[in-house]
Amino acid sequence: MPHSMATALAKLGFEIVPFITDRPTGPTRVHRKALNRLRTLQKQLCVTPIRKWLDDRAPSKTRRRVIDPVTLRSIRIECQLAELERLNQLPDAIFGCCISSSLYALETNLPIIYFSDATSYIIRDTYPGLMNRGEAHIQTLHQVEHTSLKRTSSAIFASPIVRDSAIKDLGINPESTHVVPMGAHVTPADPTVIEAPTPPPTRDHCDLLIVASDPIRKRVDLALDATEILRQRGINATLHIVGPGTPRSNASTAAKPLGRLQLSDPNDRQTHQQLLRDCHIQLLPSLGEAFGIAPIESAHFARPSIVANAGGLPFVVLHNKTGLVIDRDESPVAWADAIESLIDNPDHYRDLSRNALQRARDELNWDAWGHSVAKIITETIATQR
Structure with missing residues (x-):
């Protein structure tokens, strides 16, 4: 995301001065991968009850493990700002994506424009990595974010639910908040060849797609259940799965697992683009989702999505306009019913296809994001001069 954001702002004439918040010199890419694997293994070996117990057994140590690194990040930014001021190159403002850990102890008179697609409260309730930590660790993260957001001049959030959390849970001034949706990571190589409406699914041919780096939270098996129900109803449905999948989905004849796709690999990116273009509907029955970029990617190919109300x-998928939204607690039968309703009503599918593509081109792209954020940055700077 930060690269897409920097690119969008640079296209509008902003000069981007990157700050280095981690060590200026550090491990090589290979070493970083090895360290990340070791950390992942450590997390897997340290089961949830033990991790929570360790967090809460010595809360002062837990707090220091969070506070010390974020304070150091702030100090590094202050040092870089001081050097830029010495060179008479001080920027007009600080902008950052998900930088609450860098702002915690930052002392500056520059306006700060903050962007995020989540709050620590949403992450706590959505992602296992934080749900499995002790209360001392979680409360320290809340404190860091609360302190950091008080330093911001303007706070931009990717969806209304995140803004609402920042106002309710973190006490940010509502008048300083904005909502600007993000763009997609995967878009057509040539957008001009994408036309709406796209061909609707039929009982003889229904390709479904789920993109799930976390197959449990995004409920790949529920999507598979719905696909298998469709097959029992005589519909030739196939679920294409991008991501690690589950043991069941990797063995099912109703699924086509593709594993992880690396977008930095041209072949993998092309495969992903082809899936987005060919699959009639993207499914995302997530238990929790801060934003949800995957449905936006399908929309850029004029393909609607069916998602949970998580x-x-x-906000990403507008019910009965750019796709369908289903209650998170509904059964796989309800998901199968929703898919079948679009098969039986191709005109409705075509309307969703047109609307999804139009909204993707009008709002859910990085150029649109850049124009909206540029206006907020410019107004914030002007207000604080």
């Missing part, structure tokens, strides 16, 4: 998904 987190920011009802």
Whole structure:
């Protein structure tokens, strides 16, 4: 995301001065991968009850493990700002994506424009990595974010639910908040060849797609259940799965697992683009989702999505306009019914296809994001001069 954001702002004439918040010199890429694997293994070996117990056994140590690194990040930014001021190159403002850990102890008179697609409260309730930590660790993260957001001049959030959390849970001034949706990571190589409406699914041919780096939270098996129900109803449905999948989905004849796709690999990116273009509907029955970029990617190919009403998904997919939104607690039968309703009503599918593509081109792209954020940055700077 930060690269897409920097690119969008640079296209509008902003000069981007990157700050280095980690060590200026550090491990090589290979070493970083090895360290990340070791950390992942450590987390897997340290089961949840033990991790929570360790967090809460010595709360002062837990607090220091969070506070010390974020304070150091702030100090590094202050040092870089001092050097820029010495060179008479001080920027007009500080902008950052998900930088609450860098702002915690930052002392500056520059306006700060903050962007995020989540709050620590949403992450706590959505992602296992934080749900499995002790209360001392979680409360320290809340404190860091609360302190950091008080330093911001303007705070931009990817969806209304995140803004609401920042106002309610973190006490940010509502008048300083904005909502600007993000763009997609995967878009057509040539957008001009995408036309709406796209061909609707039929009982003889229904390709479904789920993109799930976390197959448990995004409920790959529920999507598979719905696909298998469709097959029992005589519909030739196939679920294409991008991500690690589950043991069941990797063995099912109703699924086509593709594993992880690396977008930095041209072949993998092309495969992903082809899936987005060919699959009639993207499914995202997530238990929790801060925003949800995957449905936006399908929309850029004029393909609607069916999603759960979790987190920011009802903002990303507008019910009965750019796709369908289903209650998170509904059964796989309800998901199968929703898919079948679009098969039986191709005109409705075509309307969703047209609307999804139009909204993707009008709002859910990085150029649109850049124009909206540029206006907020410019107004914030002017207000604080």
